[in-house]
Amino acid sequence: MTLSDALRRYKRDVSTTKAGQRWEELRLDKMDNEMTFVGELIGNITADQIAEWRDLRLKKVSSPSVRRDMTLLSSVFEIAKREWKCCTINPVREVKRPSNGRPRDRRVSLSEVSALTTRLGFIEGVAPVTLQQELAYAFLLALETAMRQGEILGLKVKDVLIKDRYVRLEMTKNGESRNVPLTRRAGELLEVLLGERSGDSQVFRLSSASADAMFRKIRDELHIVDLHFHDTRHEATTRLARKVDVLDLARITGHKDPRSLMVYYNATAAEMAARLD
Template sequence: MLIWQRSENSKANVLWLKYGQYKSKTFDSKIQAMAWAAETEQSLSPDALISGITLGDCFIRYRDEISPTKKSYRSEYNRLNKFSRHALAELPLSEIKQTHIYDWIDESLTEIKNSSVNRYLNLLSSVFEQAKRWRWTRENPTRGIKRPRNPRPRDRRISDKEIEKILDVLGFDGETVTTHRHFIAVAFLLAIDTALRQGEIWGLEWEDVFLNKSFVRLNETKNGTKRDVPLSSEAIRLLNLFPHKEGAKVFTTNQASSGTIFRRCLVEADITGLAFHDTRHEALTRLARKIDVLDLARMVGHLDPRSLMIYYNATAEEIAARLG
């Protein structure tokens, strides 16, 4: 049995009474107190579950204890806060069934894309699995759920004419970097040449740039592993347009504001259906003409070369031209 009491200093006092034993302790929050009670009960009865837990309690504890250990902390933090405001969070953990999950899916599909729903479902499943480790539940109702089908991968290519129009709007002459827009232009060209992601480009520091050896080192990547990315002579030329400052980042502009400016420039250039990430498709398709698939996979950080097919989008006309 658990008895809760809020003290004058807003701390949570918990009285734990079970199996003829009594313990009490004071915590800063109810979630911390519940975690302590669960661990105390588990030490006496490994199969016992603590009662009175809501899904919202799981979201909060997961957000505060598990999410900060992840690279995707900020986006996960925001998703968990959004989950915590949903009616689903008010349900007792022991009462949540697959029907509740399906209701949430149907509701969410009216507001966000299938791929976004699946990302939320991945997080929800992780929360339930962690709750099992906390001995807060024995079930993960997301298991076996029929998920929405993800859309087909993007296959947007970037033409030379579009590149010319974007550089013109950004005011970049190919030689001088003095404005925020010029930084964006260089990042755009570098992405097309190297297949680097936007975050990887803006995360580059000069101490990880080895122009004399023709590569840059990425310490923070999407799959969590370090990798060295070879540079072409054009990529080296672009990076040499910047002043080299030890201990500083290569791109000193703000990534978020740069993304906003890039999207506005696309409107000015009258280009539709294009996103910065499409540079990765374009880069991989171009690089595939120059290096073999294993080298390409190593360069762009794909552990499974087959996944390159998501990004490789050569047209039939391009392939035919190489056949001779």
């Protein structure tokens, strides 16, 4: 079995069982297309080749991105070794991973929210008709709930319990379900989105791939610098940190280690000064 064969088999047999299926499939395809040694037998791949690939990737993308790629590649080698029996070592384990780097702490300003939602055609209290309007609703909902883009776009009507003020996520990125409480604003947005619908239908028609492309296009048209949709998660958790303690915040966001949430307690100096009065 070549490394290319292993990447494709992992994509077919393993990635399809995961909540992060789309991300994994994209990463595996990129590895298959870009690695110069994918045609070699997986059992012949060396740590030196992995290290060379790591260094080339670091010239193009951030350290955290390379770390995630290496984690995925390591998983491919592990299953190839333990279950497929086509290699005896995992060379990724022998290669030093780049430092994780400083976590993003990009805040989302009110002026940016206004500019983006206006450009996307958002109308308060009016159900979305276009996919751009759906993206505006997803963006606003992310700012209220700290849910990931994929979690929001994957919502079904039956997952939304507006009267009880929470959303039930059956499968999340870390493989566990969780309940996400709704602010009053989040409830209002979802009421408009759901209308009279019920049952197993999707709340959104918009796919993650379309949402990503559309968000980047509109952001660049508006000359908004260094803003990603995922920054809404940091913004929302920073806001929620003013209202709940770190353990409750971990339950809301799905973080397994509450210590990792300290980065979200990231109030500006002006905000901290206001609390002192």
